[in-house]
Amino acid sequence: MLHVGSARTALTAFDVDLADLDSYLDRFEDPQRWPVLPVPIGTGTLYLIVGNLPDDVGINWVLDENAKAAVLQADAQPTGPGLPWSVLPAAPPPNC
Structure with a gap:
């Protein structure tokens, strides 16, 4: 879109x-305002940061400490980069 x-x-x-x-x-x-989209992960939050500068585009992500703990608990033996599907919400939070 x-x-x-x-x-x-x-x-x-x-x-x-x-x-x-x-x-x-x-x-x-x-470019003066990078969108940040919060996503609930367990009791924590994943922040999706959208880069919109001409030479710096893409989406970066950052986990707060509670979200990191939820990911480690769900994926005790990580097999690569990324997040396990089980920690992502099945539907958008009600305030979206």
Whole structure:
């Protein structure tokens, strides 16, 4: 949805008004304000940090201490980078 037109049905599928989307994208792409999206992990939080500078794009993630403990408890023998699916929420939190 970030680039309007990439998915013709996105506005309908997510029940989004194009005017609202334009306003959101203006804020989302502002290099002075990097969006940070919190995701609950156990009793902690995973923070997704969206880089939006022309030479620094992508998504970084940071776990607080409680989230790290939840990941270690769920994945006692990690097999690589990333998070185990079992610690991620099955649905968005009610305030999203």
